[in-house]
Amino acid sequence: MKREAIIIGAGYSGLSMAALLAKDGWQVTVLEKNDEIGGRARLWESEGFSFDMGPSWYLMPEVFERFFTLFDRKREEFYDLRRLDPYYKVFFSPDDAALLRPDRQANVDLFESFEPGGGKALERYMDEATYKYDIAINTFLYREYKHITDFFNKQVVFEGTKLHIFSKLDKYVSRFFTDRRARQILEYAMVFLGTDPQSAPALYSIMSHVDMKGGVFFPKNGMTGVASGIADLCRELGVKILTGQEVTAITVDGRTAKGVTTRDKTYTADLIVSGADYEHVESQLLDTAHRTYHKPYWDKRVVAPSMFIAYLGIGRKLKNLEHHNLYFQEEWGTHFDTIFKKPAWPENPCFYLSVISKTDPEMAPEGCENVFILIPAAPGLDDSDDAQREAYYDHIIKHIETVTGENFHDDILVKRLFSQRDFISDYHAYKGTALGLSHTLLQTAVFRPAHRSKKVKNLYHTGQYTHPGVGVPMALISSEIVAEEIRKNFHSQGL
Ligand SMILES: Cc1cc2nc3c(=O)[nH]c(=O)nc-3n(C[C@H](O)[C@H](O)[C@H](O)COP(=O)(O)OP(=O)(O)OC[C@H]3O[C@@H](n4cnc5c(N)ncnc54)[C@H](O)[C@@H]3O)c2cc1C
Numbered sequence: 504m505k506r507e508a509i510i511i512g513a514g515y516s517g518l519s520m521a522a523l524l525a526k527d528g529w530q531v532t533v534l535e536k537n538d539e540i541g542g543r544a545r546l547w548e549s550e551g552f553s554f555d556m557g558p559s560w561y562l563m564p565e566v567f568e569r570f571f572t573l574f575d576r577k578r579e580e581f582y583d584l585r586r587l588d589p590y591y592k593v594f595f596s597p598d599d600a601a602l603l604r605p606d607r608q609a610n611v612d613l614f615e616s617f618e619p620g621g622g623k624a625l626e627r628y629m630d631e632a633t634y635k636y637d638i639a640i641n642t643f644l645y646r647e648y649k650h651i652t653d654f655f656n657k658q659v660v661f662e663g664t665k666l667h668i669f670s671k672l673d674k675y676v677s678r679f680f681t682d683r684r685a686r687q688i689l690e691y692a693m694v695f696l697g698t699d700p701q702s703a704p705a706l707y708s709i710m711s712h713v714d715m716k717g718g719v720f721f722p723k724n725g726m727t728g729v730a731s732g733i734a735d736l737c738r739e740l741g742v743k744i745l746t747g748q749e750v751t752a753i754t755v756d757g758r759t760a761k762g763v764t765t766r767d768k769t770y771t772a773d774l775i776v777s778g779a780d781y782e783h784v785e786s787q788l789l790d791t792a793h794r795t796y797h798k799p800y801w802d803k804r805v806v807a808p809s810m811f812i813a814y815l816g817i818g819r820k821l822k823n824l825e826h827h828n829l830y831f832q833e834e835w836g837t838h839f840d841t842i843f844k845k846p847a848w849p850e851n852p853c854f855y856l857s858v859i860s861k862t863d864p865e866m867a868p869e870g871c872e873n874v875f876i877l878i879p880a881a882p883g884l885d886d887s888d889d890a891q892r893e894a895y896y897d898h899i900i901k902h903i904e905t906v907t908g909e910n911f912h913d914d915i916l917v918k919r920l921f922s923q924r925d926f927i928s929d930y931h932a933y934k935g936t937a938l939g940l941s942h943t944l945l946q947t948a949v950f951r952p953a954h955r956s957k958k959v960k961n962l963y964h965t966g967q968y969t970h971p972g973v974g975v976p977m978a979l980i981s982s983e984i985v986a987e988e989i990r991k992n993f994h995s996q997g998l
Pocket of ligand 1: 513750
């Protein structure tokens, strides 16, 4: 008889976890509350338009390649990949925009055009970013942290200054560049780590290696196509993936989880791994006595931003936009303040806008475009009033039209909004966060919530709340780490 494992959630972390456990000989069942797989990377289709509801940047391709090789398989057996060119377009104002490209020299020339010496400064900056990335990927990311000394080890103490763990990103970038455009290009990715450049450790300058050097790719059928590929792998390995199955409780006897209950069924298991939002699982699915973290712990966390998202099907082609587009307003600190210091809807927000039909025309009907608009916003903002939400949408559409020079509001054929309340109802997201916990120093590595419950010995957590953190590649890495821990613990404890 195979030992039985239940996975809660069919996001990237749950699916990758399921595949890894099945390979290790477990009989695995994945229970997902929504009707689709992919978690925050779900697919939404309407009138011939297909939308990646969440992630759209395929970064760190080596992490995905490595994942499939663990199964002696190749990524290309599951989905095709294409390097984008340009990687992305940045609008700094309605009449100032720049393209970031796979060609290093083109980016050097761009930075030189921002300020004299900017090109050479970019080369130095990127060399340092690559040095840190190599250490991070080989030393920090694919490992478990149980004690503070696992993190503040000899290497961190000796190399901490070279790795810039203890300095902040905005200060570090200002050592190289004075031009605000150069600085914004090198700092913007912090939002996608759920933090801001003033709080993020400068170690995260590795993100510039990730996008500008590692490259920005597009998987056929979008990021949901990748999730489907991993789900196909799961099914080949015998995993059962059940959707529309919300787990409502984890049953515990003593220090051992016995199974889970859903709205209409009970499942027994020898092992439970949750890929769902950590706070929800601890606070809603476990009795108080079995929780590792209680309310005061969650109250003190720095929660990553939520997002105001619009999915729009446009009835014509858009010429001023690329596949990935970003807008950085001159005083972007005011937008960060509305997220992290004085929660409010940002007035003149920075935004991200993607048009994936530029690369994959099959994602939209012929002659049409598929537009995704994302505005980072504070977690916990009240967005329960429909009229207010629509008014904010109208406001940002005008703003986006002014910045991009594309007037598309009369050509919108399909529209859906998604914001704080949807993150809560669809994913049980803590305070409606899109990304879990921010990547501040005190929420990095050993300081993230533990992979293994301290109260229930056969309950584990994977996914974006845990180490290494936010992002699809990180979700895969967290499952690799958890699989290794399970191997060790079940072997050593004879379970
Ligand atoms: C709009 C947006 C854009 C993003 N852009 C990028 C990007 O471009 N690139 C990138 O790498 N990352 C991006 N990210 C981050 C990335 O999507 C996430 O870090 C990653 O997908 C998290 O995966 P996960 O498996 O940890 O969690 P999730 O994807 O949230 O999966 C958790 C699953 O658990 C389910 N669940 C919750 N409670 C229960 C329950 N009680 N019972 C059963 N199931 C339950 C949920 O429905 C969900 O399916 C983005 C995120 C968002 C929201």
